[in-house]
Amino acid sequence: MSEAILEVRGLHKQFVIHAIGRLVPALRGVDLSVAQGEHVALVGRSGAGKSTLLKCVWRSCLPSAGEIRLRRRDASVTDLASADDRAIIDARRDDLAYVSQFLRPDGRRTVLEVVGRAAIRHGLEPAAATATAAAALRRVGLAEELWGTQPGVLSGGEQQRVNLAAGTLHAPRLLLLDEPVAALDSGHRDTVFGIIRELGRAGVSVLSVFHDTEAVRALADRVVVLRDGQVVAEGTPGQVLDRVSAA
Numbered sequence: 001m002s003e004a005i006l007e008v009r010g011l012h013k014q015f016v017i018h019a020i021g022r023l024v025p026a027l028r029g030v031d032l033s034v035a036q037g038e039h040v041a042l043v044g045r046s047g048a049g050k051s052t053l054l055k056c057v058w059r060s061c062l063p064s065a066g067e068i069r070l071r072r073r074d075a076s077v078t079d080l081a082s083a084d085d086r087a088i089i090d091a092r093r094d095d096l097a098y099v100s101q102f103l104r105p106d107g108r109r110t111v112l113e114v115v116g117r118a119a120i121r122h123g124l125e126p127a128a129a130t131a132t133a134a135a136a137l138r139r140v141g142l143a144e145e146l147w148g149t150q151p152g153v154l155s156g157g158e159q160q161r162v163n164l165a166a167g168t169l170h171a172p173r174l175l176l177l178d179e180p181v182a183a184l185d186s187g188h189r190d191t192v193f194g195i196i197r198e199l200g201r202a203g204v205s206v207l208s209v210f211h212d213t214e215a216v217r218a219l220a221d222r223v224v225v226l227r228d229g230q231v232v233a234e235g236t237p238g239q240v241l242d243r244v245s246a247a
């Protein structure tokens with residue numbers, strides 16, 4: 001595969017739990033890279049640091065040490081671990097997308113407005129943003145009669161599809177997925193798998209976490225195993241998952 005889009009080097013993240021005066025070392029020197037068009041899936045037990053790693057790349061979580069080098073659309077490189085807020089906003093607008101497991105409540109906005117706002121953050125004018133949001137909601141199969149409701153009243157699976165629509169509005173350079181299909185029934189899962197594959201074919205790199213190995217086998221080119229905040233194995237899904245399930 002071609003050049004690395006993402007290179008993570010020596011990444012550390014410690015959380016401070018003030019109430020009990022304790023430090024939680026969530027990431028302890030992670031090295032990892034993702035090539036252009038490559039889909040890398042993170043696996044590991046609950047608490048291994050998978051979500052923390054994705055949040056550090058999205059920079060909703062500030063790393064304690066290390067580098068997160070993102071090769072940008074204009075071929076420059078931004079270190080997301082040390083970039084200032086302005087550069088993070090630019091990187092999110094042009095090159096990154098993040099689909100978290102849970103939809104954050106967004107005031108009184110409707111589903112269409114929530115996804116439309118994501119399109120505006122990518123630089124679209126309001127009218128074009130609404131059209132793009134509608135197309136994205138249609139693609140994830142969310143019934144049009146739900147577009148005018150507030151996401152908070154939707155089912156878990158419907159909320160997840162709103163999240164996915166907002167995260168896959170544009171083809172980013174790097175798509176971060178944290179358990180995006182956990183609440184979906186099999187029909188909608190297949191739809192979402194199709195969207196992820198299509199983005200991959202368009203050259204989008206993906207760093208993902210899935211709660212089941214079936215999704216990893218279906219979608220990932222490479223698997224990286226985290227344990228206690230460190231990379232302990234990597235390889236193709238076949239190599240790694242057979243070893244993990246045999247252990």
Ligand SMILES: Nc1ncnc2c1ncn2[C@@H]1O[C@H](COP(=O)(O)OP(=O)(O)OP(=O)(O)O)[C@@H](O)[C@H]1O
Pocket residue numbers: 015016017024025026044045046047048049050051052053
């Ligand atoms: N905001 C936080 N404050 C304190 N500790 C945190 C915080 N977020 C995560 N942690 C801790 O960091 C470690 C890694 O958590 P993380 O959410 O990355 O795990 P994970 O691999 O995604 O697990 P899961 O499979 O359950 O989602 C855990 O011990 C967790 O308790």
Ligand SMILES: [Mg+2]
Pocket residue numbers: 050051052
């Ligand atoms: Mg997690």
